Amino acid sequence: MAQAKSDSGCRPRGRPPVRSDEETKQIVLEAARHTFAAEGYAATSTEELARGAGISTKTLYRLFPGKAALFEAMCADRLERLLSAVDLQGSDEVDIETGLHAALLACADLALDPEVVALQRMVLQQSATFPELAANFYNNGIARTAKALAGWLRLQVKRKRIAIDDPEEVAGMLVGMVASAPQRAAIYGGLPLPSRKQIERRVQTCATLFLDGCRAKSA
Numbered sequence: 001m002a003q004a005k006s007d008s009g010c011r012p013r014g015r016p017p018v019r020s021d022e023e024t025k026q027i028v029l030e031a032a033r034h035t036f037a038a039e040g041y042a043a044t045s046t047e048e049l050a051r052g053a054g055i056s057t058k059t060l061y062r063l064f065p066g067k068a069a070l071f072e073a074m075c076a077d078r079l080e081r082l083l084s085a086v087d088l089q090g091s092d093e094v095d096i097e098t099g100l101h102a103a104l105l106a107c108a109d110l111a112l113d114p115e116v117v118a119l120q121r122m123v124l125q126q127s128a129t130f131p132e133l134a135a136n137f138y139n140n141g142i143a144r145t146a147k148a149l150a151g152w153l154r155l156q157v158k159r160k161r162i163a164i165d166d167p168e169e170v171a172g173m174l175v176g177m178v179a180s181a182p183q184r185a186a187i188y189g190g191l192p193l194p195s196r197k198q199i200e201r202r203v204q205t206c207a208t209l210f211l212d213g214c215r216a217k218s219a
Contacts, residue, residue: 025063025073028053037118041071041126072136075119077139079110080193096161097211103152104203105180107145109178112193116141121187134162146171163216170214177206 019027035044035148046067050060066069099185109115111170119137127134150171156162182202185191192204 021063024053024055024059026077028055028060028063028070029077031075032070033078033115034073036122037115038121041130043065046070053157068130068132068136069172071133072140075137076140078115078119079144086088096215097207099152099156100207100211101203103149104174104207105200107149108203110145110180110201111142111175112182112199114193117183117186117193120183124187142175146175149174160216162211162214164214174206175211177209178203 021135028049032049035049035052039048044067046057046060049055049067049070053060058072060133064073100195120141124134146168150167152164153164153167153171157164176198182194182199186193
C-alpha cells in the first residue's frame with residue numbers, strides 16, 4: 001500500500017500561527033494600556049508588561065527600546081485611534097453652528113474619554129520623577145487635539161465664516177473651555193466625568209459664546 005503523501009504546505013497541527021511584529025506590537029500596546037492604568041507607570045515593570053502581552057522580555061525590548069518608549073507608543077496609539085474617528089474637516093454643506101458644534105464635541109469626546117483622563121492622572125502623578133511622560137502625553141494628545149481644531153478653524157476663516165487672528169491660540173482656548181474644568185474636577189476632585197448629555201450642553205454653550213464674539217461680519 002502506498003504511503004499517504006504528507007501535505008508539506010500545511011501548518012503542523014497544534015502550532016499557532018506566527019504573528020507579525022505589527023500584530024505583536026498591538027497586543028503589547030493593549031496589554032500596556034491596561035497594566036499602566038491599573039498599576040501606574042513607576043510600579044509597572046517590563047517583565048510584567050511582557051507577561052501581560054504573553055511574550056518574552058527579549059521580544060518586548062526588540063519591539064520597544066524600554067518602558068518609556070512603550071508608554072509613549074501606547075499613548076500615541078490610543079490617541080491616534082481616537083483621533084482617527086474625529087472628522088474636523090469643514091464642509092460647505094453644513095452651517096457654521098453645526099460644524100463648530102461637531103468639531104468641539106469631537107474634541108470633548110477625546111479629552112474627556114475615561115481612558116485618556118486616566119492616562120493624564122497617571123502622567124501627573126509621575127511627572128516629577130519621569131518628566132518625559134508629561135512631554136510625550138502633551139505632544140501626542142493635547143497638542144495634537146488643538147492642532148486638529150486649529151486646522152478646522154483656519155478653514156472657516158478662509159471661507160469667511162469667522163474672524164480670528166490666531167487659529168492655534170483660539171483652538172487652545174476652545175479645548176480648554178469644553179474640557180479643562182471637567183478634567184480638573186475628575187482628576188483633582190474625584191468627581192465623575194460628565195455624562196453625554198452634560199458634554200453636549202457644555203459644547204453648545206461654548207460654541208454659542210465663541211460665535212457670538214467671532215462670527216465674521218459678512219456671514
